Structure formats: structure tokens, C-alpha cells
Amino acid sequence: MEYSHSDAELVRQPIGYWSWAAHQSVVTHIRAGLAEFGLSQPQWWVLNQVFDGGADGRLREQVRSVLEGYLDVGxxxxxxxxxxxxxxxxxSGEGARLRLTDEGGALRERAAERQLQMRARIHEGIDDDTYVTVLKVLQRMIHNTDGKAWHH
Incomplete structure (x- = not known):
């Protein structure tokens, strides 16, 4: 890959633009992959939260509480x-607990495999150390601007 500018020029580029552009591109890619299964991104989040609840499932309030902890779900x-x-x-079973049906579990498994493929594509050419450094830089910028993120 060729970068748009030299390092000396890149260091002056606005983080707001590049973080927005990366967000737009990655989220669009993820949503397109989930759409292959007829799922929206929030539906994917819900399926995973119910799955993580195990055989007992989770209450709607539990799903909402977990997701609101790190996402703007409104x-x-x-x-x-x-x-x-x-x-x-x-x-929605006993006590209004949400549980995956067999069909829901099978779809979640297929979508999870697709998510792994999408993650591999998104991370292609980026080693783990570089990825961790980028996340630490972004977390620091969030901290420096008094922002809110789940890592706090």
C-alpha cells in the first residue's frame, strides 16, 4: 500500500478526519457482511449478548445494560x-428471558465465522503490536479530550 503523504506530512494530518474515515469504512464493511445474513449490526450485538448468557439467556434489561456500557444504542x-x-x-421464555432458538444459534455461528473473516481482512498487513499501539493512541486521545469510551 502506498500512503497519501510522507511521514512528515502525515504527522500534521487531522485525527478527526482519519478516525472518522476509518470508522465509516470499517463499519460499512461490517454491516455489509452482516447483511449477508439478514442481520443489522444491533441485531448481531443482541444475538451475541443472548449467546453469552448461556443456556439461561438474558433479560432484555441485561442485554440493554451491557450494550449501553460501551455503545450508543439509544x-x-x-x-x-x-x-x-x-x-x-x-x-422469550420463562421470566421473559431471551434465548437463542436453534435457528438463531446456527445463524449466529455462521455470522460469527463471517465476522472472523472480516476481521482478518480489516487487519490485513497490520501486525498485533502496531494494532495495540494504535488502540493505545486512540484511547489516550479520548482521555486527553475528556471523552467517554468503555475502556475507562
Whole structure:
């Protein structure tokens, strides 16, 4: 890959633009991959949270609480959960606990495999040390600007 500028020029580039452009590109890529399974990104988050609850599943409130801890989910989760219930990927059982159906579990497995493939593509040409450094730099910038992120 050729970079758009020399290192001396890149060091003066605005982080706001490049972090936004990276976010847009990566999220678009992830959402396109999930769409192959008829899933939105919030639906993917919900399926994983219910899966992480094990055989007991999770209450809606638990799913919301976990996701609100590190994502700006706003009012998007309730309709996404309802859509998963309507599709038969989740059931609401005893005590209103959400559980994956067999179909939901199988779809989650296929989508999880696709997520691993997408992650590999996104990380192609980036070694782990460089990736960790980038995350530390971004976390520091968030800290320096009094921002909020789940790492705090």
C-alpha cells in the first residue's frame, strides 16, 4: 500500500478526519457482511449478548445494560430485539428471558465465522503490536479530550 503523504506530512494530518474515515469504512464493511445474513449490526450485538448468557439467556434489561456500557444504542435495541423474536431467532421464555432458538444459534455461528473473516481482512498487513499501539493512541486521545469510551 502506498500512503497519501510522507511521514512528515502525515504527522500534521487531522485525527478527526482519519478516525472518522476509518470508522465509516470499517463499519460499512461490517454491516455489509452482516447483511449477508439478514442481520443489522444491533441485531448481531443482541444475538451475541443472548449467546453469552448461556443456556439461561438474558433479560432484555441485561442485554440493554451491557450494550449501553460501551455503545450508543439509544432507542434502537427494542425494535431490533422484537425483529429477532419475529424472525424466530430468539424466544422469550420463562421470566421473559431471551434465548437463542436453534435457528438463531446456527445463524449466529455462521455470522460469527463471517465476522472472523472480516476481521482478518480489516487487519490485513497490520501486525498485533502496531494494532495495540494504535488502540493505545486512540484511547489516550479520548482521555486527553475528556471523552467517554468503555475502556475507562
Amino acid at each position: 432507542d434502537t435495541l427494542e425494535p431490533e430485539i422484537d425483529a429477532l423474536l419475529e424472525r424466530g431467532l430468539l424466544v
